[in-house]
Amino acid sequence: MSEVYVIGHKSPDTDTVCSAIVYAALKGYTPARPGELNEETAYVLDYFKVPAPVLLENAAGKKLVLVDHNEPAQVVNGGDQAEIIEVIDHHKMNFVCNKPIYVHVEPVGSTATVIAKQYMDKIKTNPTWAGLLLAAILSDTVIFKSPTTTDEDKAIAAELAKVAGIADVQAFGIDIKKAKASIKGKPIADVIHVDFKDFDFGGKKVGIGQTELVDINEAYDRKDEIVNYLNELKANKGYAMVVFIATDIIKEGSELYFAGDPAMMEKAFGVKPEGPSFWLQGCMSRKKQVAPPLEKAFTS
Template sequence: MSTILVTGHQNPDNDAIMSAVMFAQLKNQLNDGNTYVPCRLGPLPRETQLVLEKWGIEEPQLLEKIEPPAEGEEPVKLYLTDHNESGQSVPGREHAQLLGLVDHHRVGDFETAQPPFMVVLPWGSSCTVISYLFDAYGITPTDAQAACLLAAMMTDTVMLKSPTTTDVDRKFAERHGKQLGVDPVEYGKEIFKSRGSGDFTPEQMVRRDIKCFPVNGADLYIGQYETVDGAAALEQLAEIREAMEAYRQEKQAAGVVLLITDILEEGSQVLLCGDTQAAQEGLGITDEPEGVWMPGVLSRKKQVAAPILAVAQ
């Protein structure tokens, strides 16, 4: 049988890593004769590393790119989690045989040669979707799996505060929390605190969780840095802006949007760099030197990317 790779998106966040690890584990438990190997497209977030270490789960292998198959060889077989657009995926994805995806985002330029396994649901986290798949297959997650799933659900829904949060997220969060003997929100707070408020350089704030979106024929990158102390992060505003411009030039992008999301204050300081006219129109803001505080804005997907892409269509 085959070895099949499972990977989340570039600049992986907690949900991207955990969804790849958990989906690979689920598929291996279903025992269809194949071996499913979780991969990552960048460094592990600190909170992810700590949870994996606590539960004795091996970190996913780094996948830098996919090469074309040599003559007579089969292409790499691949599942995607927490993304589907090529600009967010592994370089060389076009050389792989895409078997399917598990996601909670809009469907972009995903294409397969054969009918795929495709589960895309409008919930707050890809790990909520995978929790549902455990349920659908009649498999109870182990405590380690419940801890990983719940950790990703709490970070991706900002402890169930994000507008992307659904009753399904709450149901599975409650179930995993009950299994582990923890309050889901309190568990989420500990996960966020494990990041450390001063552990990130301005470059890391820009690069650690950033996604590419095609806007009016050019690339717009939207990043998000979530913290329990937004004021401390913004003390490095000048350096953050320098890092944003350096990243824009490196990627030859039209513009960069960065959210400094303060979890406790429940809002985001929005910084703009380069050509961000569509972002300004979509968000109803202007490019201010100190950024623009947007109360209640916690979700990049629903509250930032969606209105920007709607303006650009």
């Protein structure tokens, strides 16, 4: 049997990487990543002394299990020439396959929750697996502050914390978030692309990036850089719209920077932009609060 790679989306985050590692271990497959780790994910892997998954920049001719994504635009390069045998996810479906495969998608806060629910008996025997999945849940739910958070995420996280020996889940979550919660001194391209996803909204290419901060002033101080870079992306990469979400996890809201038609942003969010950005109180989730209204605006 040829090797099977478990891999997450481009611009890999903690949920995508940790879910790939644990699911691969459970199934006897090989964990992979389509790009470099961000600081948060690197912190988590170092904390649990787990090596990074193999870097797979082109998957043509490979067998793949997709975790934490299913949108074609988010699949590793060469994915359209690979054999996808499974999908494990927690996002909306935009996936087509020419044969029956195993697909497991649930409306919860992270892919780690989906995996933990299904394999808890085995995960309870391995504190490292439990710790990785706990970190992934805390990351994707923004320590349970994201509106994507469900009671199942919280219950599963509590079980995983006991197995992993994490006494203070809140403090552990804050430590994880602090690992990449600053953009000082970082190239603006790196800031915007560290968690960036492409979407197809009614045939229009839309890019949405996000970063989480403990002080939104770090983004305000670099507003011109952010806006200029978004406009360059739009002009050079065929985007109808590019959005960057700077989320303050303390204030529990986001500044939305954008390059594109302001009327489309007003249609999506009910806010008339007075410039290339605006504050949206309570906005924490790209998946639930930014991508869906933008898709509706582009397709209605």
